[in-house]
Amino acid sequence: MTTEKDDKMPDLEAYFEAARDAVPDPSDALMARIMADAVAVADGWAEPAEAPARNGFLRGFLDAVGGWPAVSGMVTAGFVGLFVGISPPALVSELTDSILYGTSDAYLVDPGDGFGFAF
Amino acid sequence: MPFDAYNDVPDEALLALFANGDRVAAKVLTLRMTPRVFRQAYRVLSDRAEAEDVVQDAMLRLWKTAPDWRQGEAKVTTWLYQVVANLCTDRLRRRKPNDALDDVSEPEDGAASVETSIQNRSRSAALGAALKQLPERQKTAVTLRHIDEYSNPEIAEIMGVGVEAVESLIARGKRALKGLLANRKEELGYDD
Structure with a gap:
C-alpha cells in the first residue's frame, strides 16, 4: 500500500541507475592492455622458473669440479690414462717390470753429491 | 579448464591460479574487476584517459603482487578499491587548479x-x-x-x-x- 507521501518520494533506484549509466564502459583497448600486462608479468615469472631445470645433477657436478674447463682437463687425462694402459711406452714397461718382477736394478741418485752444483 | 568453469571461482583463488601461470584466470579477473574499478576512477577523475591509466596501473600492481598474495587476509575487490582510490588522489593532487573538471561529465552513449x-x-x-x-x-x-x-x-x-x-x-x-x-x-x- 502506498500513501500520498510515498508517491511524492523519489524513486532512488532511478537516480542510482542514471548515475551508473553516466559512467562509460571501459574500452576494449583498456581490457587488451590490462591482459597484455598480465601476460608480460607472467612471462617475467616464467624465466626464473626455468632455472631449476638447469640446476639438476649436471649443474651440481659442474659446480663441484670447477665448470667446463675442469671437465675438459679430466677428459684429456682420462684418454691419456687409457692410452698408457693399452699401449704403454717402453720406459713405463721397464719401470713396471722392475717394480713388479724386480728384473732391473734400482739406482739411488744423489744429484748433490760431491758439491757438484752447490755454488 | 573451460572459461565458464571460472565463473564461480572466488577472486582470490583466481589470483592464485594466475600466480601459477593460468592466464585464463587473469582474463576472468580482468573482466570481473575492470568495469567496477573503472567506474570508481571515472567518477572521481571525470576523465576517461586518466581513469583508464589509473585502472591499468592498479591492475598491473595486482598482477605483480599475485605470487605474494596472502590468501585469507585481504579481498581482491577491497585491495583494488584502495589502490584505485590512492592513485586517483595522487592524480587529483597533481592536477593544476584550472584542470578541475565538473563532477558530472558529458555522457558518451549516443544510443x-x-x-x-x-x-x-x-x-x-x-x-x-x-x-x-x-x-x-x-x-x-x-x-x-x-x-x-x-x-x-x-x-x-x-x-x-x-x-x-x-x-x-x-x-x-x-x-x-x-x-x-x-x-x-x-x-x-x-x-x-
Missing part, C-alpha cells in the same frame, strides 16, 4: 534518446548534488553500495566497520537522499 539522456543527466546531477550534502560516511556507503555496486561485507572491509554499521549508514543515507531529492523535485517540477 540513448535525447529525452532519456537529458533526464538521466538531470537525475545524475541531482543525485550528485544530494550526495554532497550527506555526511561523508553515509555518502561513501551509499555510493559504494548503489553506484559502484559493492556488497555490504565488501563495503564494511573498505570502510573498516562492521556490516551492521554499513547497513545503518546506507539506510540513513538513503532516507536523507530521498528527502533532499524530493525537495529538488518540487523545485524543478519534474517527476522522479
Whole structure:
C-alpha cells in the first residue's frame, strides 16, 4: 500500500541507475592492455622458473669440479690414462717390470753429491 | 579448464591460479574487476584517459603482487578499491587548479534518446548534488553500495566497520537522499 507521501518520494533506484549509466564502459583497448600486462608479468615469472631445470645433477657436478674447463682437463687425462694402459711406452714397461718382477736394478741418485752444483 | 568453469571461482583463488601461470584466470579477473574499478576512477577523475591509466596501473600492481598474495587476509575487490582510490588522489593532487573538471561529465552513449539522456543527466546531477550534502560516511556507503555496486561485507572491509554499521549508514543515507531529492523535485517540477 502506498500513501500520498510515498508517491511524492523519489524513486532512488532511478537516480542510482542514471548515475551508473553516466559512467562509460571501459574500452576494449583498456581490457587488451590490462591482459597484455598480465601476460608480460607472467612471462617475467616464467624465466626464473626455468632455472631449476638447469640446476639438476649436471649443474651440481659442474659446480663441484670447477665448470667446463675442469671437465675438459679430466677428459684429456682420462684418454691419456687409457692410452698408457693399452699401449704403454717402453720406459713405463721397464719401470713396471722392475717394480713388479724386480728384473732391473734400482739406482739411488744423489744429484748433490760431491758439491757438484752447490755454488 | 573451460572459461565458464571460472565463473564461480572466488577472486582470490583466481589470483592464485594466475600466480601459477593460468592466464585464463587473469582474463576472468580482468573482466570481473575492470568495469567496477573503472567506474570508481571515472567518477572521481571525470576523465576517461586518466581513469583508464589509473585502472591499468592498479591492475598491473595486482598482477605483480599475485605470487605474494596472502590468501585469507585481504579481498581482491577491497585491495583494488584502495589502490584505485590512492592513485586517483595522487592524480587529483597533481592536477593544476584550472584542470578541475565538473563532477558530472558529458555522457558518451549516443544510443540513448535525447529525452532519456537529458533526464538521466538531470537525475545524475541531482543525485550528485544530494550526495554532497550527506555526511561523508553515509555518502561513501551509499555510493559504494548503489553506484559502484559493492556488497555490504565488501563495503564494511573498505570502510573498516562492521556490516551492521554499513547497513545503518546506507539506510540513513538513503532516507536523507530521498528527502533532499524530493525537495529538488518540487523545485524543478519534474517527476522522479
